[in-house]
Amino acid sequence: MAELLRLLLDVSEKAANVARVCRQEAALFELLVQEKKGADKNKKFLKDFKTLADVIIQEMIRHDVCAQFPELNGFIHGEESNTFENGLGESVTVTVCAKEEETAALLAKVLDGDQTAASLLTKAIHQKLQFRDEKAESLQLSLSPDDVAIWIDPIDGTSQYIEGKEEEEPDEGFCPSGLPCALVLIGVYLRATGQPVMGVINQPFKCKDFMGQGWRGQHFWGVSYGDVNVCSFTQRRPLCLQKRDHLSVLLSSSEKPVVKDVLTTLSNVKLMYASGAGYKILCVIQGLVDVYLLSEGSTFKWDSCAPHALLRALGGGISDLNECLHSYVNGSDGPRPELTYHEPNNRSQGVDRWANRGGIIAYLDSSMCDKTVAALAGKI
Ligand SMILES: O=P(O)(O)O[C@H]1[C@H](O)[C@@H](O)[C@H](OP(=O)(O)O)[C@@H](OP(=O)(O)O)[C@H]1O
Numbered sequence: 001m002a003e004l005l006r007l008l009l010d011v012s013e014k015a016a017n018v019a020r021v022c023r024q025e026a027a028l029f030e031l032l033v034q035e036k037k038g039a040d041k042n043k044k045f046l047k048d049f050k051t052l053a054d055v056i057i058q059e060m061i062r063h064d065v066c067a068q069f070p071e072l073n074g075f076i077h078g079e080e081s082n083t084f085e086n087g088l089g090e091s092v093t094v095t096v097c098a099k100e101e102e103t104a105a106l107l108a109k110v111l112d113g114d115q116t117a118a119s120l121l122t123k124a125i126h127q128k129l130q131f132r133d134e135k136a137e138s139l140q141l142s143l144s145p146d147d148v149a150i151w152i153d154p155i156d157g158t159s160q161y162i163e164g165k166e167e168e169e170p171d172e173g174f175c176p177s178g179l180p181c182a183l184v185l186i187g188v189y190l191r192a193t194g195q196p197v198m199g200v201i202n203q204p205f206k207c208k209d210f211m212g213q214g215w216r217g218q219h220f221w222g223v224s225y226g227d228v229n230v231c232s233f234t235q236r237r238p239l240c241l242q243k244r245d246h247l248s249v250l251l252s253s254s255e256k257p258v259v260k261d262v263l264t265t266l267s268n269v270k271l272m273y274a275s276g277a278g279y280k281i282l283c284v285i286q287g288l289v290d291v292y293l294l295s296e297g298s299t300f301k302w303d304s305c306a307p308h309a310l311l312r313a314l315g316g317g318i319s320d321l322n323e324c325l326h327s328y329v330n331g332s333d334g335p336r337p338e339l340t341y342h343e344p345n346n347r348s349q350g351v352d353r354w355a356n357r358g359g360i361i362a363y364l365d366s367s368m369c370d371k372t373v374a375a376l377a378g379k380i
């Protein structure tokens with residue numbers, strides 16, 4: 001199963017290339033944005049959008065993974081539907097074809113006949129990459145493809161991707177908003193228990209390249225299965241942040257006022273804000289903050305599965321916030337319930353079937369999670 005990790009690293013890099021190509025030409029990019037309606041829409045937003053990059057990336061990952069692991073056919077799920085409307089109002093089903101010419105012809109249809117853009121995108125999709133990652137190459141993992149399934153968030157932080165603000169990520173620290181907050185997330189979980197076991201995160205826009213024309217990205221991965229807990233990096237917390245005497249909590253700027261108010265009144269808590277659910281979890285993974293919490297059910301399985309696997313590989317986790325608060329109030333001291341990824345919320349409709357309904361709390365160090373829960377219990 002280590003081959004699956006290596007394949008996911010390759011496809012995540014191709015996905016990052018597609019994301020970068022689509023953003024290159026402003027005029028082209030405008031063609032590529034479409035509003036989500038009805039059951040597909042995240043209710044948190046007044047308007048929710050997807051881009052052609054979202055749809056292509058999801059279908060490309062599905063295509064490439066099924067080609068090498070046919071056992072995963074029907075077990076690869078993603079945020080987006082695979083239809084996209086062109087400028088003429090025609091709805092086109094976007095699929096990645098076996099032959100380059102076929103993919104190019106299909107994309108030209110979505111791109112209102114723009115052959116140049118279609119062939120540029122097709123090149124990125126059909127590119128053969130041999131990504132080198134020594135640690136991933138030496139990994140041994142005895143897990144069968146028949147036992148796993150996949151969640152894809154082709155672009156997390158689509159609003160930041162569309163806005164395209166050219167912030168660069170500082171060497172130590174994070175961006176509150178801008179292109180670096182947009183991530184490709186691919187998470188693998190066990191079909192039987194829903195436990196996340198492997199995650200790949202690709203950040204297509206970390207900083208500008210040397211010429212200042214294009215962007216350079218970076219990737220992270222983690223595996224947590226049985227005795228194997230391996231992550232692409234070992235640094236748990238940047239040196240400058242090692243001796244913190246406060247609890248740092250990362251929130252969405254749209255977090256409920258009551259949550260912000262309760263946390264603001266505590267003297268040893270520092271509140272920070274950033275865009276993108278995946279990006280906020282990545283900040284926890286990198287030790288830049290202690291916890292990320294969201295009190296509403298507006299993240300989904302595809303947002304949390306990949307980064308959850310990385311957190312588990314590092315000894316942390318993601319729990320349902322409401323369940324943690326109830327357990328605390330009721331004085332139960334059983335194991336902290338971790339999010340799982342295999343079962344829908346049957347009482348909900350549309351995308352909400354896959355929402356992390358009770359909100360989430362992500363942490364590296366469980367004592368930080370406990371402190372935060374203790375501060376909020378009975379007050380929100
Ligand atoms: O861009 P998609 O893949 O649709 O995922 C969204 C998540 O589902 C939302 O929960 C995020 O909103 P918050 O960052 O306000 O939690 C949202 O972050 P954003 O509002 O900063 O773009 C995204 O991460």
Ligand SMILES: [Mg+2]
Pocket residue numbers: 153155156157277278302303
């Ligand atoms: Mg998302």
Ligand SMILES: [Mg+2]
Pocket residue numbers: 054079153154155156157158
């Ligand atoms: Mg998304």
